[in-house]
Amino acid sequence: MHDEIEQDLYEILGVSRNATKSEIKAAYRKKARECHPDVAKDDPESERKFKELTFAYEILSDDVKRRDYDMWGLEGLKRHGGIEYAGFTTFQDLIDMFFSGPFGSPFRRTTTSSRVVIRGRDLEVPVSLTLKEVLSGVEREIEYERLVLCGECDGTGMMPGTHLNDCKECRGTGQITTRRDNFFGTFLTSRTCRICGGTGRVMTHPCSRCAGEGRVKKVENLKVHVPQGLEDGDHLRIRGKGDDGVNGGEPGDLYVEIRIEPDSRYIRDGETIYTEVEVDMVDAALGCEMNMDSLDGPIKLAVPPGTQPGDIIRVKGKGLPRRGGHKRGDMIVAVKVLVPKKISAEERKILEKLRGLRSENVQR
Numbered sequence: 469m470h471d472e473i474e475q476d477l478y479e480i481l482g483v484s485r486n487a488t489k490s491e492i493k494a495a496y497r498k499k500a501r502e503c504h505p506d507v508a509k510d511d512p513e514s515e516r517k518f519k520e521l522t523f524a525y526e527i528l529s530d531d532v533k534r535r536d537y538d539m540w541g542l543e544g545l546k547r548h549g550g551i552e553y554a555g556f557t558t559f560q561d562l563i564d565m566f567f568s569g570p571f572g573s574p575f576r577r578t579t580t581s582s583r584v585v586i587r588g589r590d591l592e593v594p595v596s597l598t599l600k601e602v603l604s605g606v607e608r609e610i611e612y613e614r615l616v617l618c619g620e621c622d623g624t625g626m627m628p629g630t631h632l633n634d635c636k637e638c639r640g641t642g643q644i645t646t647r648r649d650n651f652f653g654t655f656l657t658s659r660t661c662r663i664c665g666g667t668g669r670v671m672t673h674p675c676s677r678c679a680g681e682g683r684v685k686k687v688e689n690l691k692v693h694v695p696q697g698l699e700d701g702d703h704l705r706i707r708g709k710g711d712d713g714v715n716g717g718e719p720g721d722l723y724v725e726i727r728i729e730p731d732s733r734y735i736r737d738g739e740t741i742y743t744e745v746e747v748d749m750v751d752a753a754l755g756c757e758m759n760m761d762s763l764d765g766p767i768k769l770a771v772p773p774g775t776q777p778g779d780i781i782r783v784k785g786k787g788l789p790r791r792g793g794h795k796r797g798d799m800i801v802a803v804k805v806l807v808p809k810k811i812s813a814e815e816r817k818i819l820e821k822l823r824g825l826r827s828e829n830v831q832r
């Protein structure tokens with residue numbers, strides 16, 4: 469707006485630079501009536517003129533803004549953020565801004581919606597899974613509380629056989645109208661009726677079961693199919709199993725939040741499972757086939773001869789499947805070689821003999 473205004477604000481109002489406040493007010497009032505877009509319908513410029521006029525009045529009727537304008541011109545007004553009108557696009561915006569007050573704009577359009585349709589809330593229920601259940605997928609029975617339509621009143625909130633009556637507060641209009649006098653004349657301003665929420669209708673006999681809410685709490689039992697390979701924090705969406713909607717609104721959804729129980733034996737990274745086995749030093753040296761646990765139960769692990777502490781053995785296909793898939797990742801087994809702390813006399817004899825043999829081998 470600043471950029472659009474070329475004329476002097478005093479000229480726009482048609483007053484002298486020494487004009488008093490009441491002269492400015494009188495000038496605005498007179499001119500506003502002439503170029504109000506609802507009056508000057510034939511003038512395509514009327515809206516722009518009215519905006520400029522109002523802008524000029526807004527500035528010059530305010531002592532601080534008028535002083536800033538007198539000293540620095542339109543530039544001086546920039547520090548008054550609230551009067552930067554450049555952003556408004558419609559006449560209504562300006563009217564709203566200019567008349568914003570406890571009663572709002574006299575021109576404000578009010579919408580009187582009847583019963584408001586609201587979608588039901590989404591709900592979230594956690595489900596804990598073991599890694600074995602991640603592997604197999606699982607059917608899980610869950611129990612949670614949701615709001616469902618009241619069966620007594622079919623969700624209307626009213627006792628069967630009763631009706632909505634006109635609201636006495638607003639005489640069924642949904643609006644409370646207030647007269648307001650200002651220097652333009654008399655304006656009627658409206659606000660939404662608080663008693664009926666703007667619907668104009670009130671319930672005289674609320675349903676005894678749901679107390680007029682239209683919905684009641686229900687404990688829901690649901691069988692949920694949890695597919696294979698889910699990860700901690702994944703969500704399964706079950707459509708329509710959140711809260712029922714209000715006034716015919718569609719129900720919300722249920723989100724089953726997947727939580728994976730920690731397992732001290734395994735670390736999971738996507739499809740890969742990390743674990744550890746302890747291997748006796750003799751088995752590590754000679755190689756062996758040993759029993760170990762896996763997500764599939766006991767398996768045979770082939771430890772090759774000469775296995776070192778910290779070596780890794782990859783067991784193909786004993787990890788987890790991808791989300792919803794079947795092809796499985798691997799299990800990575802870290803080998804911990806155990807050196808015995810106590811040995812029997814016979815073991816000592818054998819180990820000493822082994823030492824003798826190995827030192828000969830080294831010398832050769």
Ligand SMILES: [Zn+2]
Pocket residue numbers: 635636637638639640641642643661662663664665666667668669
């Ligand atoms: Zn009302």
Ligand SMILES: [Zn+2]
Pocket residue numbers: 618619620621622623624625626675676677678679680681682683
């Ligand atoms: Zn009910």
